[in-house]
Amino acid sequence: MKIAEVEFHYLADDVIRDIGDGSQDALLVHVTMDDGSEGWGECEAAPLVSIAAWCCPMSHLACKPLKASVLGFEIKEPKDIYALTEKVRRNSFDLLQADHTLSGIDMALWDMLGHKLGEPVWKLLGYKRAFPKTAYASQLFGDTPQQTYEKAVRSRQEGFRAAKFGWGPFGLGSVQEDWQHVEAAREGLGNDLALMVDAGTVWGNNVARATAIIPKLLECKVVWLEEPFASGALKAYAELARSFGCEKLLAAGEGSHNPDMACNLMDFGKLGFIQIDTGRIGGISSAKQVADYAAQIGTTYVNHTFTTSLALSASIQPFAGLENSPWCEFPVESAPPARLLTKARILPDANGEVRLPDAPGLGVDINPETIARYGRKVEIRYEENTIWSTK
């Protein structure tokens, strides 16, 4: 069967706030095959730009719109989806946004193939089992240590076994203020819950500033320090990783938009944890390549997910079968378009664990009412032609 149509749905909340919450909009991808099979996927961030990457005119041989590679491509089995990734990367490697657009398309194809074959995606990826993952409540730091403390208490009350705090004021003020936030988080969680800290790349490549927070992180038994530096600052990661007491403490990778970038962070940045956003790295095919490599070299794989249950399912499938990668990012502060996207949500159980749906494909059903309510119209015209228009 061949790819017959790719539809994009741009969802956005009524007001987009200037905060680090990536769930305020979404770009849904719906793929239909020529035999009527269908599947859903999701691209992370900047929906309009990713739509433009689908429909733009060709610039040259290695800068083609996604549609040039995707429409009409034949998909019979998993290896065909991997082959499409190769084709898109070859045809569009000078089109920077291409990897983000590819991500949602690739997800939708795995979902489609799973439904077609009656299997969950993790089985198609070759795993024998899908291990439950311990969900960590992923949230922003409070504006004050007191607010951070209250958020931590709430995560504990909600039954989470782990929580991560990030962004907000962290790293922008003094080291002392950062310490207070980390202490407040640990106090609110109690001693038995796992705590992770996300610096959101705030220190650029300033190793000294990052080093100053390490003693407090170790004292508060933080599982990892995430993104102290920009995604590509490999030397800074390596230097911090080599400092005393810091082995295996660093996590990063969400900015990777192809497997090479993630592998470089592991090989040269000496991470303990590699975090992959399936909506950015090129989709499930690319994420699985990273998971395979992480398992091979003993780095712990973690999903990066801050949006919908669709994105959550797609982000867990690539490492579902890795027993030694036990954590799962679980967004707890999602905005309405993300929270309401699927008919049922994937939620942690009473043990604070997330299990993938026992259903074909990605195992989630899209709620058409949410698309109708939050869907936004886009139209792109080139010369005298409409090259994209929301239906």
Add this chain to the structure above:
Amino acid sequence: MKIAEVEFHYLADDVIRDIGDGSQDALLVHVTMDDGSEGWGECEAAPLVSIAAWCCPMSHLACKPLKASVLGFEIKEPKDIYALTEKVRRNSFDLLQADHTLSGIDMALWDMLGHKLGEPVWKLLGYKRAFPKTAYASQLFGDTPQQTYEKAVRSRQEGFRAAKFGWGPFGLGSVQEDWQHVEAAREGLGNDLALMVDAGTVWGNNVARATAIIPKLLECKVVWLEEPFASGALKAYAELARSFGCEKLLAAGEGSHNPDMACNLMDFGKLGFIQIDTGRIGGISSAKQVADYAAQIGTTYVNHTFTTSLALSASIQPFAGLENSPWCEFPVESAPPARLLTKARILPDANGEVRLPDAPGLGVDINPETIARYGRKVEIRYEENTIWSTK
């Protein structure tokens, strides 16, 4: 003075062919300050997608359109342009295309500031002198070794002291066929001209396939082998660089869309030559950062340019003062929109050397007739609003 307006001009040839010629379209950027000062820049490839990155709605704190950071930003001196780069990268780091859009805006700001202060850009960058660069005629391999031979003869006749061949059939067939092309190029150039070979990432991360061509490259006294692998395949680069006779032979970097990526290629990929496209890496500010680092660690900096005299000037300025980086990519097969963009073209002199124009800013004048002839209309609508429209 503050940035008052940013205008984009999407130029494209009447027919875009499916070949590796990046000069078939262009995205020109025209910046106007609130005191009337103005400047021109150019983004590499996928013009429509880069325009979308300028005008799209915000997704969240770290995924804003470029216009949110750029409009109203105050520029008085060079350090302000660097500060704008920082701001854009912080505000748009989840918007993958942002770096390409930033590239043209940054160039235009340096051009503007140079005109305002009556200085060429290389002086504003802190260089005392602009050294002439030896132009290499940058072109595609012929379809057959005979055609490659004829192209090489032509480059010699045109007075070039160096030529680079890339893409076309190279690397796609047998090693034997690749050898024939390299031999034909050397024969056509004669023994006294420099020869470079560009594999155009054709071997992905296949070190063995790349290794097979090395003996012939050494026999034919090739200056460098460019992009045997994908931009981010650092381990493959490092492995090939370590092989016998291959030290300092490898060149890459054109795909870098921020300085970290380029520095990683030097630090971990062990390149001899780092090639930067000022239209992709984030503009002149980012390119200069790479040039500084290359000079510091003894890697040779080379521009990557395949389009206009505007792009050529902008790509030479960042390494104009580096005497030990003597090569300059010079596109010899540009399509009409690129060839006709500027009133005068920057051309090699009788010694085959390129000199930057002795004039303020980037030193080139845009030809309005070319914009009128090859300019393409774009309109982007979001909900009920036109968020971009070509004037």
